[in-house]
Amino acid sequence: MTEPITLQQDETFVLNVGPQHPATHGVLRVKMTMDGEYIYNAETVLGYIHRMHEKMAENRTYPQYMPNMGRLDYLSAMSFNHGYALVVERACNIEVPERAEYIRVITVELNRIASHLVWLGAYVLDLGGFTPLMYCFDDREQILDLLEAVTGSRLTYCYFRFGGLYNDIDDDFITGTRAFITHFRKELKMYAKLVTGNVILMKRLKGHGPVDQNMCQRYGATGPVARGSGINYDVRRNEPYSVYPDFDFEVPVFTEGDSYARYLVRMEEMEQSLRIIEQALDKLPDGPINPKKKPKLIKPPPGDYFAAVETARGNFGIRMVSDGGKNAYRMKLRSPTYSNMHLFDEACRGMLIADALAFMGSLDLVIPEMDR
Amino acid sequence: MGGYFTELFTGAKSLLDGMWVTLKEFPRRPVTLNYPHESVKMYPRFRGHIELIGNQEGKSNCIVCSMCQRACPSGCISLAGVKPEGEKKKVLTKYILDFTTCSLCGSCVESCNFNALRFSNEYNLASTRKEDFIMDLLKRLEEQNQ
């Protein structure tokens, strides 16, 4: 069953999974060479949604580039906004008011939960269960309502500004978020019953899709994929940015390295995000949300700058090379799933196609972020 | 052998747990919003496409400074104005928004220092013609005034 079998190459055929395939969550294509239902090897073909984000950075001014961040990873757009805001703030040396930092954290964490909910729903859909998707989207709608009331959009937020935010949150948002936290704690219990404990799911995930630590290092896997393999790495904790050091939260780590471990990491992360939001709401200071002195025109001094944030999928890094002009000279977006997906090729060999697709789902792919 | 039956039992129990969860949802009222029959009201910060704000006389506040045009990442705004004889400010004569390339980032509204722009609440646009979304906002303002 699960033990790797020796495959003979002479009886293989090529199965194209994608670019349009229900399991690839978008337009990813995996050329699988199959021996029966076993995968002999897999070659991932990217670029079906390459949207020239890096080139556009050279054509747009720094504020104009902000909306692109929401389109990179549409599920956790806030984190990407945050990363970009961080690197420009670092380059221009802009101070961010305390209140803005707290609101940033709250929205980012809410967005992280929303992102994980989409993943959970879509993942169980990959495994053939349809109903959890509906529940997840229903819960997610409540987050989207909260965020829409603040940011004005449901998905591709463009809420952060350099040094601050587009607008302030109101009391409705705070009460709404608190209500959501209580509601969602209950829902998490429900998911644990409906999905996590399900024997079919466990059978499909436990022991499948092994990723070990060395593999993570070689491929640069981060986020839940690394944490599912026993690597205690979370940018929020290891390389603290914003006001994350103020909060008491745990980084869930599971050592099994299988699909189920990654699954549990994400489920646990939702719980931790709730904790962070709760603390942030308690500590939320008053004050302005935009800095008093902010350069009229964003023109970072020449040099290169780097910033990393923890998105829902892992370590998102931005390398920005400035030549002192209005536009960036070069903007490199280091997206987490790009590295996470890369290890699929190696890890899926000898797997059954059903397991491989379950494994692929456990990597939590967002294709536009990989293709950029 | 003990493991065999334990596995069977825990497996069956987890399945029943799951079935109980879905069964509880079965008789509940759906959360659905029956869209064409009822519709949600937009949040004050909702970002539809932009529209011009009219002052008391129903004229636009715009003084044709082109800040919005410059702030727009995707260049979807084009505007023109003339300076009538004897007036200090320019008067807007044309304000075209190509909504199909807009990314609803809000830069234009933010950059406007004269309270001339705001987001509309048009959330359910759909048409069989692409040209419907290249909007003449001045015309829209006039229609709103009526």
Place this chain on the structure above:
Amino acid sequence: MGTQDVSPSLDTVPSSFVQFAVADKVIDLCRANSLWPLTFGIACCAIEMMCTGAARFDLSRFGAEVFRPSPRQSDLMIVAGTISNKMAPGIKTLYDQMPEPKWVIALGNCAISGGPFVYEGQYGIVEGADKFLPVDVYVPGCPPRPEALIEGIIELEYKITGWRRWPKPKPEWRESGSDKS
């Protein structure tokens, strides 16, 4: 059975028999109310498409929730996202694989005209699905709200049958939004 196109095209040639016209009307009505979309998401708008299918907005009320994974069984292609040059041939193939009669909805600004990714000298995307597909309904937004997709489907039904079953709700601000203007 055989490979035959039994479908009258949308701008039907007026048939001389009244009965046929009635039958055509009925068939059109049935088609309009049983639009099975292709499970096909490209980018951001696909998530909103999923939201439309999910519990809050529920596309199934219109009989359009049967997302078919195979193009052979679907009637409606919702192009939800940016079409890159690399993807365009694939989308064309998918469209060609769908049996007649078929419709296309361009969901979101990217599918309408390339959206925010259009700039002078871009090298990667197709500026609008209508460059290579006959798009029936355009739903703008970045991304559009799920209501807009439902509106798009109603608009498509209107296009098929010539009869609009539901009035379009007028957008309203929430009460606390009175300070807006």
Place this chain on the structure above:
Amino acid sequence: MALLSIHHYLTTYLVFGAMLFSLGVYGLVTRKTLIGMLIAAELMLAGVSINFMAFNRFLAPDPSVGQIFTLFIMAIAAAEAAIGLSIVVAVYRHYKTVDAEELINLKG
């Protein structure tokens, strides 16, 4: 209209069984692949079974002997199919072909 009552006659079934049997023979002789031959052989067995059943219905003093024989044939056919096909699969694995003539040439 006489055709409509032919199912009352034994001869009908016998002729018909003969037809199936000879179809099977034809297939067995002309087919080149082992699997095709097997299919033809099943056809022959079906023809034989029909004869048994017909005799059972019209002639036999003991009313179930023919049926039991047919049952026996079925079991044999099933066993034959299983064995035959496993041989076919084994042969294919070894020689990468199931063409009977090529197998003769291989002398393996």
Place this chain on the structure above:
Amino acid sequence: MNIQDKTREALSTLFADMPSPEPETDDGEEGEEKPEIRGNGILEQDYHAKGFHLDVQLEPNQLIEAVRIIYDLGYYLESITGVDWIKEEQLEVVYDFSRYDFDLCRTVVRTRIPRTEPHLPTITPIYTGASWHERETHDFFGIVFDGHPHLVPLLLPEDADFHPLLKDFKA
């Protein structure tokens, strides 16, 4: 000894034969005198201003060795990218490395190659995950990574012959 010093020491063996530049260069100065090309060596950067700790510039032929040292120290590969310095007729390739543990040290390895003949050795034997990054850099800048097992376009269409992130690229 924290990891930053350890890494610097390990890497400084590469530059044994040349005078190591003093780490006292601060950012403002660097910003003003950008056009002057930096010499090879290790720079320690202010993390809060730049976002990384160690900045290593080296010759293309030292690359493999440096990456090997970094791999042995337990770094993971974050990304590989290029920068087109068209004025200097050079392409810069930047390797970002980071660590999984709490001992934070982001290390940047950069090397410059002439624009006319962009060749670099591949690091895929060390970091398997470099494969896609190198392919992507090849897509965007046309840099050829010698020894790469499968250097075909990754993000661009399979038959693409253009390199869009070069500064002189016109669609």
Place this chain on the structure above:
Amino acid sequence: MTPVPPPALFSADGMVGLIFLVMIGVTLFGGFIAATAERLVRALSGIVICFTGVAGFYYFLNSPFMAMMQILIYVGAICVTISFAIMLAAPEEKIKSSPSNMLSGPFGFMIAALIFGGMTALALTTEWQVNAKTASGSVREIGIHLLTTYSMIFELISIVLLIAIIGSIVIARGGRN
């Protein structure tokens, strides 16, 4: 044999006769495809049709039990096995048969025709002593006979099947190391 008076077409008996004729047609059609089709999958489909038809004959021969067993065993077991063999062993089907054996076509046809002629002649010329008492075909009767008079056959069947199972496993496993 005592001739049965031919029924009218639109009577119940006539319909039965018609169904029988249709069945003969279908069965022969299936058999023909099974024996001649170039593609093995088609041959397989043909044999499925043919066996279903043969089951119909058994039904007409007062033995619904055997009819159902025919479908169950032949279609459900044997055809499925054959289909697996086709999938495993014949990934590409040869449409063009090699002309090495020119004789096999006409030769096979001659043999088949000879056998058919002989058997038909035999069937038509023999004076069959039709037994008035027809088989009831009830399952109970078959069961009783199978376990008393013909218990040997019953045991044989089980042994044959056992050997077949073991044998096929042994043979088929041999290939995989």
Place this chain on the structure above:
Amino acid sequence: MSLTLFNVVLAVIIAISFVGLNAAYLVWCERKGAGLFQRRPGPMENGPWGLLQPPVDGVKLMTKQLLIPGGVDKAIFMVAPVLAMFPALISFVTIPFSENIVAHPIDVGVLMIFAFAALGGMSLLVAGWGSRNKYSMISSVRAVSQTVAYEIPLMITTITVVMISGSLNLGDIVQTQLGGFWHWNIWPLQKQVGFNLLMPFSFLILFVCSVAETNRAPFDLGEAESELVAGFHTEYSSMGFGLFFMGEYANIVIGACLTVILFLGGWACPVGDLGFFPFTHHVGWFLLKIYLIIFVFIWIRWTFPRTTIYGLLNLSWKYLIPISLFNLLLTAGLLKVF
């Protein structure tokens, strides 16, 4: 036989229309049920509660272009959907809806259902093979191995019940369970076998097997859409697909009927013979029971994720077959004792 031919034809027509109507409206039930399980209303706008949805879908499917992709084996491609629908229809002939409402009560009714189920299994194989599509091919292989694996425990369990009832005739099997729900085969306490604790488990096995036989979630590996796009009917459009769809639902009804007849007393009233409505009450009970079972089918489908093919074979060989075999032996022994 010939005397009742017209009755048979009539009954067959009734059975077919019952199946057709059921297949159409079960789709509606499924969509509606799915909706309610998922916090949404399901079809609403077409007719009251969306009741016009099935005919609307039907007309649409029928008037859609029937595409025959290039490269397929045309004859096989066309035959397969018919082959999927036809056995389910035939099987209905022998289902007893009540004491005297049965199209054609043959002595070997149980065998007949299995025989035609096997024929239905062939259709998936033929469809997948005929489509010339890799996904379809994998799917058909899966579907067939699944069918083979599940027929064994299904038959063993059925034989257990047949042994208790002493008949292969579905009507007779129901007859032995008359007189109150405590006489149903699902309970351990039976007058023929005394006390057999495994009977409820047998019922579960039969139920699981009929879910697997009909290719329903969580055993819908044949059309596992996240793996195999749409499985064996990937290439089918229009009515070809419609027939597969109908065949699936017809099979569900058969599966439910079989479960009800074998274990839940068929048309027997749960509390003895009430006999209020001399003609309808039996049929009413029967329909009530099968729809209950179908509800559970739908409920399960919208609750669980899909298994994998090896998980499924494991379940069959490691759990279902041993337990059902043991029950068979136990029942035989108990029959001898009592």
